[in-house]
Amino acid sequence: MTDEAGGTGVREHSDAPARMAAARGSRNDHTRRHNLSSLITAVHYGGPLTRAQLTRDTGLNRSTIGGLVTELAELGLVVEDAAAETGAVGRPSLIVRPRDDVVALALHPDVDAIELGAVAIDGTVLARRRVSVDAPPTAHDAVAFAWEAAREIAAEIPGLRVVGAGAAVPGLVAIDGTTVVAAPHLGWHDVDLGSALADAFGLPVAVGNDANMGLRAEWSFGSARGVDTVVYLNGSASGIGGAALVGGRMLRGGRGYGGEFGHMMIRSDGERCSCGRHGCLETELNADRLDAAAHDAPAFDALASTLAAAIANLECAFDPDLVLLGGYLGALYDARRDLVTERVRELAFRPDAEDVAIARARLGGNRLLIGAAERAFAPLLEDPAGVPLVAL
Amino acid sequence: MTDEAGGTGVREHSDAPARMAAARGSRNDHTRRHNLSSLITAVHYGGPLTRAQLTRDTGLNRSTIGGLVTELAELGLVVEDAAAETGAVGRPSLIVRPRDDVVALALHPDVDAIELGAVAIDGTVLARRRVSVDAPPTAHDAVAFAWEAAREIAAEIPGLRVVGAGAAVPGLVAIDGTTVVAAPHLGWHDVDLGSALADAFGLPVAVGNDANMGLRAEWSFGSARGVDTVVYLNGSASGIGGAALVGGRMLRGGRGYGGEFGHMMIRSDGERCSCGRHGCLETELNADRLDAAAHDAPAFDALASTLAAAIANLECAFDPDLVLLGGYLGALYDARRDLVTERVRELAFRPDAEDVAIARARLGGNRLLIGAAERAFAPLLEDPAGVPLVAL
DNA sequence: TTAAAATGTTCCCGCAGAGAACATATACCC
DNA sequence: GGGTATATGTTCTCTGCGGGAACATTTTAA
Numbered sequence: 001m002t003d004e005a006g007g008t009g010v011r012e013h014s015d016a017p018a019r020m021a022a023a024r025g026s027r028n029d030h031t032r033r034h035n036l037s038s039l040i041t042a043v044h045y046g047g048p049l050t051r052a053q054l055t056r057d058t059g060l061n062r063s064t065i066g067g068l069v070t071e072l073a074e075l076g077l078v079v080e081d082a083a084a085e086t087g088a089v090g091r092p093s094l095i096v097r098p099r100d101d102v103v104a105l106a107l108h109p110d111v112d113a114i115e116l117g118a119v120a121i122d123g124t125v126l127a128r129r130r131v132s133v134d135a136p137p138t139a140h141d142a143v144a145f146a147w148e149a150a151r152e153i154a155a156e157i158p159g160l161r162v163v164g165a166g167a168a169v170p171g172l173v174a175i176d177g178t179t180v181v182a183a184p185h186l187g188w189h190d191v192d193l194g195s196a197l198a199d200a201f202g203l204p205v206a207v208g209n210d211a212n213m214g215l216r217a218e219w220s221f222g223s224a225r226g227v228d229t230v231v232y233l234n235g236s237a238s239g240i241g242g243a244a245l246v247g248g249r250m251l252r253g254g255r256g257y258g259g260e261f262g263h264m265m266i267r268s269d270g271e272r273c274s275c276g277r278h279g280c281l282e283t284e285l286n287a288d289r290l291d292a293a294a295h296d297a298p299a300f301d302a303l304a305s306t307l308a309a310a311i312a313n314l315e316c317a318f319d320p321d322l323v324l325l326g327g328y329l330g331a332l333y334d335a336r337r338d339l340v341t342e343r344v345r346e347l348a349f350r351p352d353a354e355d356v357a358i359a360r361a362r363l364g365g366n367r368l369l370i371g372a373a374e375r376a377f378a379p380l381l382e383d384p385a386g387v388p389l390v391a392l
Numbered sequence: 393m394t395d396e397a398g399g400t401g402v403r404e405h406s407d408a409p410a411r412m413a414a415a416r417g418s419r420n421d422h423t424r425r426h427n428l429s430s431l432i433t434a435v436h437y438g439g440p441l442t443r444a445q446l447t448r449d450t451g452l453n454r455s456t457i458g459g460l461v462t463e464l465a466e467l468g469l470v471v472e473d474a475a476a477e478t479g480a481v482g483r484p485s486l487i488v489r490p491r492d493d494v495v496a497l498a499l500h501p502d503v504d505a506i507e508l509g510a511v512a513i514d515g516t517v518l519a520r521r522r523v524s525v526d527a528p529p530t531a532h533d534a535v536a537f538a539w540e541a542a543r544e545i546a547a548e549i550p551g552l553r554v555v556g557a558g559a560a561v562p563g564l565v566a567i568d569g570t571t572v573v574a575a576p577h578l579g580w581h582d583v584d585l586g587s588a589l590a591d592a593f594g595l596p597v598a599v600g601n602d603a604n605m606g607l608r609a610e611w612s613f614g615s616a617r618g619v620d621t622v623v624y625l626n627g628s629a630s631g632i633g634g635a636a637l638v639g640g641r642m643l644r645g646g647r648g649y650g651g652e653f654g655h656m657m658i659r660s661d662g663e664r665c666s667c668g669r670h671g672c673l674e675t676e677l678n679a680d681r682l683d684a685a686a687h688d689a690p691a692f693d694a695l696a697s698t699l700a701a702a703i704a705n706l707e708c709a710f711d712p713d714l715v716l717l718g719g720y721l722g723a724l725y726d727a728r729r730d731l732v733t734e735r736v737r738e739l740a741f742r743p744d745a746e747d748v749a750i751a752r753a754r755l756g757g758n759r760l761l762i763g764a765a766e767r768a769f770a771p772l773l774e775d776p777a778g779v780p781l782v783a784l
Numbered sequence: 785t786t787a788a789a790a791t792g793t794t795c796c797c798g799c800a801g802a803g804a805a806c807a808t809a810t811a812c813c814c
Numbered sequence: 815g816g817g818t819a820t821a822t823g824t825t826c827t828c829t830g831c832g833g834g835a836a837c838a839t840t841t842t843a844a
Binding site: 454481482 | 798799803809810811812
Binding site for chain 2: 027028030031228229242244246247249251252253254255256257258259260261263264265266267268269270275276277279309312313316317318319320321346347349
C-alpha cells in the first residue's frame with residue numbers, strides 16, 4: 001500500500017469523485033435517457049431501421065421499444081413509416097427513420113474560403129454556402145458569413161430545426177471546445193470563436209480541430225465507419241493534421257492538443273520546422289516537396305518511404321485497426337501503394353505478419369462539415385429529451 | 393451522405409449493434425449493478441469512506457446508500473465500522489471499508505526471478521513469495537511456482553477469499569488477455585499463460601504487458617493517481633516499456649500491442665534495434681549506455697537530451713497531463729531534472745508556456761504485483777454481485 | 785379460407801431510487 | 815446536567831421504468 005492510502009484513517013475528502021465522473025449514482029430516469037439515446041444513436045449511424053431490428057439490437061422488450069420510439073417521435077426526432085414490402089412472414093415492422101428537418105450548422109473557416117453547411121441528423125448535407133476570400137478571414141468574418149449563409153439556407157429550406165453548431169478550424173483548439181488557441185495559417189491566436197458563434201446564433205457551439213472533425217466524419221460515415229482504433233493523417237496546404245481514435249473515443253489530451261502527428265519527429269537531422277524543432281513529419285513531407293518530386297521517381301519514392309516510416313512509428317505506439325490517410329497523403333499512398341505497404345511491413349513492429357490496414361479517406365469535400373455537425377449532434381444523441389431544437 | 397448509408401432503403405442488418413456495445417438496452421437491475429460498482433470502486437480507490445461521503449460523492453439518497461452498503465457487506469466485500477471521533481456536529485456517519493481478506497493473486501515472471509503476491513482489495517500487498525532463477529523460467533515453471541507460493545500464503549493467512557489472478561509479463565500480450573505472443577527475454581512465443589494459470593487455480597485470469605500493469609498500479613495508488621491522460625516510460629534491463637492512459641482508459645490498440653514507445657524512432661541514423669529498425673528509443677537510451685556514461689558528463693547529458701526528445705515527441709502526440717518515468721529513466725530524470733525539463737520546454741509543441749508535468753514512478757518493487765492485481769479486481773469492481781469469491 | 789408467424793398494443797407486476805417522517809447520536813450553549 | 819441544533823441512520827410509501835403475458839393486427843403459406 002502506498003503512504004497516502006494506507007492505515008485506518010478516514011478520508012472525508014477523498015479523490016473518489018474524480019474517479020467517479022462516469023460512475024455517478026444512477027437513477028431510474030437515467031435508464032430512460034440511456035435507452036432513448038441508444039435508439040436515436042442507432043438510427044443516426046445505421047439509417048432507417050425497423051422497430052423489430054431495434055428490439056433485437058438493444059435486447060429491450062417490444063413494448064419498451066414502442067414507448068421509446070413514440071417518445072422520440074413526439075420529440076420530433078424520428079418518424080415512423082409503414083413497412084415496405086419485405087416478403088417475410090408476419091406483420092411487417094414499422095420503419096423508424098431520423099427526421100430530415102433536424103439539422104446542425106457546420107462552419108469551416110480556412111485560409112482561402114469560408115464554408116457553412118446545414119447537415120441533417122442522418123449525415124446528409126442539405127445545403128451549403130461557400131465564399132472565397134483573398135486574405136485569411138478573421139473570426140468576425142467567419143461569424144458574419146455564417147449568419148448570412150444561415151439566413152439564406154433558412155429561406156431556401158423552411159422549417160428546419162437546429163440543434164447547434166460545430167466549427168472545424170485548422171489549428172489548435174482548447175479542451176473547452178470554444179477557444180482557438182493558435183491557428184497560424186489564419187493568423188488567429190486565443191480567439192474565442194465558440195462564444196462569438198454562440199452569441200450570434202443563440203445556439204450551443206462546439207469548436208474543434210479540423211483533423212479531429214475529419215476523423216470523426218470518416219468514423220461516422222466514411223472509410224473508418226465504426227472502427228475502434230484509428231490513426232488519421234491528413235495532408236493539406238497548411239501542413240499535416242493528425243488525429244486518433246482510441247477505443248472508440250477521440251484522443252483529445254489534457255488540453256485538447258493531442259494527435260498532432262504532423263510534428264512527430266521523422267528525421268533527426270531534418271530541416272527546421274515552423275514549430276522550432278527539426279525533422280517534423282510535415283516539414284519532411286509537405287505539398288511543396290511532393291510537387292517538386294512529381295516527375296522524379298526516386299524522390300517521390302523517398303517521400304512514400306517517409307510516409308511509411310511515419311505509419312510504422314504510429315503503428316507501434318497505437319496498434320491501430322486502421323491507418324486512414326487524407327489529402328495529399330491519401331494521393332501519395334494511392335500512387336505508391338505497394339511501396340508504402342512493403343516499407344511499412346519491413347518497419348512494422350507487429351509480431352504477426354499480418355499487414356497493417358491502411359485506407360484512404362473518402363468523404364471528400366463534405367468531410368469537415370459532416371464532422372463538425374457530428375460534434376454538434378453529440379449532445380442530442382446523448383440526451384434526446386434534454387436538448388431543445390430551435391427554428392433556423 | 394455516403395454511398396452506403398443514403399437512400400430510403402431499410403437495412404435489416406445494420407452495423408448499429410457494433411456501435412452500441414456500450415449502449416445496450418438497460419434494465420432496472422443494471423442501475424443497481426452500476427450503483428454497487430460505484431460504491432465498491434470508491435472505497436477501492438479512496439480507502440475507508442463514510443456513508444455520508446458516499447452519499448455526497450454519488451448524489452444518491454441516504455436510504456439508497458444504506459441499502460447498497462448493506463448488500464456489499466452481505467456479499468462480504470466491505471465492513472462497516474463505528475465512526476471514529478470526528479469533532480463534527482451531528483450523528484457520526486458509519487465508516488465503510490473494503491475487507492482485507494478479499495484478495496487477488498498477482499504473478500510476475502521475469503528473466504531472473506518469479507514473484508507471486510496476494511494483494512488485498514485496498515491495494516495492500518498482504519504476502520509475497522519470490523524465487524530467483526538462473527535461466528529464464530518457462531510458463532510451466534511460473535505456474536508451478538505460483539501454485540506452491542499460493543499454498544504457502546494460504547497456510548500463512550487463513551481465510552483469504554480470492555477473486556482472480558493477474559500476471560504481468562515483460563512482452564507482448566494479445567488483446568484476449570491470456571496469450572503471451574512474444575516475450576523475447578523470457579524466450580516465450582505464443583504461450584497461453586492465462587489458460588495454464590486458470591486451469592491450475594480454477595480462477596479467472598488476466599495476463600498483461602508489464603508496462604501496462606505498472607502504469608495501472610501508479611494510476612491507482614501511485615504518482616499518477618487518478619490522472620486522466622498519462623504517458624508512461626519504464627527503463628529496465630529488458631529495454632524500455634511504454635504505456636499510455638488516454639481519457640482514463642488504458643491504450644490497448646487493436647491487438648493489444650499499443651504503447652510500445654520503446655520502439656519509437658528517436659534518431660533516424662541510429663543503431664539497428666533488435667526489432668529490425670534503426671534508432672529506436674530503447675536502442676539509443678538503454679541501461680548499458682547509461683552505465684557507460686555514468687562518469688562522462690557530456691555523454692550523460694546527451695542521454696538526458698534523448699529522453700527529453702522522446703518526451704517531447706510523445707507530448708505532441710498525446711498531450712498528456714503527466715509523463716511518468718520509471719526504472720532507470722526515472723533515475724536519469726532525477727539526476728538531470730533541470731536539463732530534461734529545459735530541453736522538453738525547448739522542444740515542446742505546446743503553445744502555452746506551461747511546462748509539461750513530469751514525475752517519477754514511486755510504487756517500487758510492488759508496482760507490478762499491484763498492477764496485475766488491479767486487473768484481476770476489475771471484474772469485481774464492475775459487477776460486485778456477479779463475481780464469485782473462492783477460498784484460497 | 786384457415787393456420788402460422790411476426791409484430792404492435794395494452795395492462796399488470798416487480799424492482800430500484802427518491803423523499804418524507806421518524807429515530808439516533810453527536811456538539812454546543814446555558 | 816439539560817436543552818437545542820445538526821447530521822445521519824432507518825423505515826415506509828410513492829413513482830418511474832422495463833419485463834412479460836395476453837390479445838390484436840397484418841402478413842405469408844397451405
